[in-house]
Amino acid sequence: MLVLVLGDLHIPYRVSGLPHEFRKLLTPGRIQHILCTGNLCTKETVDYLKTLTADVHIVRGDFDDNPNFADQKVVTVGQFRIGLCHGHQIVPWGDVESLSVLQRQMDVDILITGHTHKFEAFERDNKFFINPGSATGAFNALNSSTTPSFVLMDIQQASLTLYVYQLINEKFTVERLEYRKA
Amino acid sequence: MIRLIDDFRVCFAYHRSIAALSLITLSTVFHFPNPLNAMQILWINIIMDGPPAQSLGVEPVDHDVLKKPPRKVTDPMIDRRLIINIITSAVVIVVGTLCVFYAEMRDGKVTPRDTTMTFTCFVFFDMFNALSCRSQTKFIFQIGFFSNRVFLISVLLSIAGQMAVIYFPPLQYVFQTEALSASGNIEKFEAILKCDRINLEELKTLAFNGCPTDNGIRSLTWKILLNYLFIDRTKWASYLSKQREHYRGYIRETIIKPGLKSTSHSDIVDHPLNCAADSSWTAYFKENEVLLQIDKDVRRLCPDLCFFQRKTDYPCAEIMNQEVGFESLRKRIVSTSLKVESQSHSRLTGRLEFQSNKSKCPTIDDNEYEVLANGSEAHWQVVERILFVFSQLNSGQSYVQGMNEIIGPIYYTFATDPNLEWREHAEADTFYCFTNLMIHLRENFMKVYDKSEFGILGRMQKFSMLLRELDKEVHEHFEQENLKPEFYAFRWLTLLLSQEFHLPDVLRIWDSLFVDHEKYLDFLLYICCAMVILQRDQLLNGSQAQNIKLLQYYPPDTDVHKILQKAVELQRIHKA
Numbered sequence: 066m067l068v069l070v071l072g073d074l075h076i077p078y079r080v081s082g083l084p085h086e087f088r089k090l091l092t093p094g095r096i097q098h099i100l101c102t103g104n105l106c107t108k109e110t111v112d113y114l115k116t117l118t119a120d121v122h123i124v125r126g127d128f129d130d131n132p133n134f135a136d137q138k139v140v141t142v143g144q145f146r147i148g149l150c151h152g153h154q155i156v157p158w159g160d161v162e163s164l165s166v167l168q169r170q171m172d173v174d175i176l177i178t179g180h181t182h183k184f185e186a187f188e189r190d191n192k193f194f195i196n197p198g199s200a201t202g203a204f205n206a207l208n209s210s211t212t213p214s215f216v217l218m219d220i221q222q223a224s225l226t227l228y229v230y231q232l233i234n235e236k237f238t239v240e241r242l243e244y245r246k247a
Numbered sequence: 248m249i250r251l252i253d254d255f256r257v258c259f260a261y262h263r264s265i266a267a268l269s270l271i272t273l274s275t276v277f278h279f280p281n282p283l284n285a286m287q288i289l290w291i292n293i294i295m296d297g298p299p300a301q302s303l304g305v306e307p308v309d310h311d312v313l314k315k316p317p318r319k320v321t322d323p324m325i326d327r328r329l330i331i332n333i334i335t336s337a338v339v340i341v342v343g344t345l346c347v348f349y350a351e352m353r354d355g356k357v358t359p360r361d362t363t364m365t366f367t368c369f370v371f372f373d374m375f376n377a378l379s380c381r382s383q384t385k386f387i388f389q390i391g392f393f394s395n396r397v398f399l400i401s402v403l404l405s406i407a408g409q410m411a412v413i414y415f416p417p418l419q420y421v422f423q424t425e426a427l428s429a430s431g432n433i434e435k436f437e438a439i440l441k442c443d444r445i446n447l448e449e450l451k452t453l454a455f456n457g458c459p460t461d462n463g464i465r466s467l468t469w470k471i472l473l474n475y476l477f478i479d480r481t482k483w484a485s486y487l488s489k490q491r492e493h494y495r496g497y498i499r500e501t502i503i504k505p506g507l508k509s510t511s512h513s514d515i516v517d518h519p520l521n522c523a524a525d526s527s528w529t530a531y532f533k534e535n536e537v538l539l540q541i542d543k544d545v546r547r548l549c550p551d552l553c554f555f556q557r558k559t560d561y562p563c564a565e566i567m568n569q570e571v572g573f574e575s576l577r578k579r580i581v582s583t584s585l586k587v588e589s590q591s592h593s594r595l596t597g598r599l600e601f602q603s604n605k606s607k608c609p610t611i612d613d614n615e616y617e618v619l620a621n622g623s624e625a626h627w628q629v630v631e632r633i634l635f636v637f638s639q640l641n642s643g644q645s646y647v648q649g650m651n652e653i654i655g656p657i658y659y660t661f662a663t664d665p666n667l668e669w670r671e672h673a674e675a676d677t678f679y680c681f682t683n684l685m686i687h688l689r690e691n692f693m694k695v696y697d698k699s700e701f702g703i704l705g706r707m708q709k710f711s712m713l714l715r716e717l718d719k720e721v722h723e724h725f726e727q728e729n730l731k732p733e734f735y736a737f738r739w740l741t742l743l744l745s746q747e748f749h750l751p752d753v754l755r756i757w758d759s760l761f762v763d764h765e766k767y768l769d770f771l772l773y774i775c776c777a778m779v780i781l782q783r784d785q786l787l788n789g790s791q792a793q794n795i796k797l798l799q800y801y802p803p804d805t806d807v808h809k810i811l812q813k814a815v816e817l818q819r820i821h822k823a
Contacts, residue, residue: 097583136592
């Protein structure tokens with residue numbers, strides 16, 4: 066099952082749109098679910114995501130126009146419980162310990178957060194933490210140049226394969242990581 | 248007074264009438280199906296009341312009568328001893344006949360064979376009864392078997408009449424009987440199939456007249472006729488295990504997910520969004536398109552049978568083990584929405600609210616069909632897998648809608664085999680038999696061949712020519728009405744009539760078809776002509792719309808045996 070994870074697009078307030086290479090990659094028919102960390106910010110972006118697949122799950126970010134998104138979501142895919150949260154609620158931003166606290170609170174195997182606009186994927190205490198970064202490379206309060214990145218998860222029952230797409234020097238690169246549920 | 252009329256005919260007539268009446272009464276009272284039909288009862292009355300009964304009257308005089316003491320005038324004609332005699336005989340006849348009927352009713356349906364057996368049994372009981380009624384007191388051997396010549400001749404004539412009723416076709420139709428053979432059909436088949444070297448010609452002749460449905464005979468016969476099993480029975484065990492291993496290999500090859508192939512550690516990572524033609528993911532998504540079509544078709548396979556929706560006792564081991572990399576094919580293409588629990592800070596109340604959409608979005612297909620437990624598979628999923636493997640291994644042909652209708656009856660026959668050993672491997676066997684059959688049918692399904700002589704258009708032309716030769720009137724009528732064979736014969740020829748009749752009839756037709764399936768299924772053309780010719784009265788008088796409707800929705804309750812008989816007749820006429 067293919068699940069696309071992305072967020073922090075900030076369209077149109079900080080960036081005008083997705084990078085050209087990414088748009089070419091993202092075609093309808095291949096991806097089955099989308100998990101979005103938030104800060105999209107407008108309805109047009111939500112509609113664009115819905116053209117890729119019908120099953121889109123979004124959580125509320127601090128710059129989202131729509132206030133009715135949930136703050137946190139827990140989604141079950143295969144044997145994994147995946148938690149989704151934007152991350153602006155966690156102070157300090159991107160702090161590993163605080164993320165662990167949130168993961169234990171939500172009781173999830175994989176925690177996906179955003180807000181830092183920096184790609185991260187690490188394993189801690191047998192739980193996986195993913196930050197897809199910003200898919201458009203929008204600037205952050207602490208960092209004015211970010212690498213556009215997003216993540217594609219391939220989930221099979223109890224194993225997870227992560228494909229990280231990053232745009233470096235106008236070309237996209239793909240990295241592959243694997244994680245297995247204990 | 249000397250009783251000259253020593254009540255031969257009386258007792259005989261009483262025996263028979265009481266036996267016949269009680270037979271029918273018992274059947275009706277206990278809700279058994281009727282062992283004898285009206286014509287047969289009338290026949291019994293005629294041939295029994297006629298010659299044998301009359302000839303009993305000319306029984307040579309028994310001189311011992313004069314030696315007996317005289318009887319009282321006031322003694323009743325029908326005394327207690329006679330009544331007991333009558334009742335005993337009647338009971339013996341009824342019980343014997345019902346036993347035979349029961350033995351023949353194993354398949355639960357009243358077939359002409361059952362009634363013929365009962366009928367003949369009753370008649371022979373009656374004959375023997377007549378023999379025993381020749382004398383009240385003496386054994387037949389004491390009187391002499393041949394002493395009453397008239398009786399003997401009449402009995403022989405009655406037996407000859409009975410044989411005629413059973414074996415002569417016009418009378419068979421009148422009395423609805425069937426020719427009896429020395430050994431039943433099942434025994435004949437089993438005798439042939441048990442030999443170490445199977446006599447293929449004999450099997451083909453037998454199979455042409457229909458395989459019996461019990462004992463897994465049909466499934467075994469089809470495997471032999473479709474060239475899956477050799478005639479040398481001793482080699483079966485090793486061959487079958489090899490073939491089944493191959494099939495499992497095919498499953499692993501074709502259904503393994505691209506991402507889980509061991510990474511080649513090359514610099515270029517093959518990722519799911521890769522659009523390059525050589526990417527295994529691109530191939531994976533292309534397969535999904537084929538799979539989508541297969542899935543849609545297989546879901547609706549034989550909708551009036553619940554067999555395909557039931558779970559199979561032998562699901563695929565790899566998938567059921569939930570080995571990483573194998574997921575049920577359905578999951579690849581079905582679009583689901585995930586179960587979500589969301590938590591949000593309510594702006595109104597300032598409290599945390601939890602929501603879950605578990606109850607809100609049940610997936611649509613779970614409602615329509617019985618939801619199977621995890622780790623079990625329905626038969627349609629097995630068929631889906633067979634078709635998918637077939638389409639992957641025959642990429643030139645791929646999958647065309649219609650192949651599911653051909654594989655359905657084959658899989659059904661193999662998966663309902665009473666012999667569990669065969670049933671366990673029904674999936675692999677179906678795959679091979681289907682592949683063998685498709686070798687001859689593939690021209691029907693490939694667009695490339697459409698215009699050629701071997702394609703479906705060519706076959707329809709052949710059918711049209713044949714119809715013209717066999718029944719010019721109907722053919723001309725069709726030409727006038729512009730009723731082209733494309734309108735009705737397309738489905739008949741491509742799907743081997745699987746959509747026109749109920750499943751048991753389809754299986755019977757395919758028994759005859761598989762006998763000569765190597766000769767491009769010529770017999771199928773004769774069957775189609777027979778179907779048209781049997782309806783010729785309606786077709787000649789109907790308008791174009793009525794005729795199209797009749798041919799496209801051919802009455803499924805038509806007696807398949809009649810159609811097949813007619814087809815054999817047509818083939819004989821045409822070849823002559």
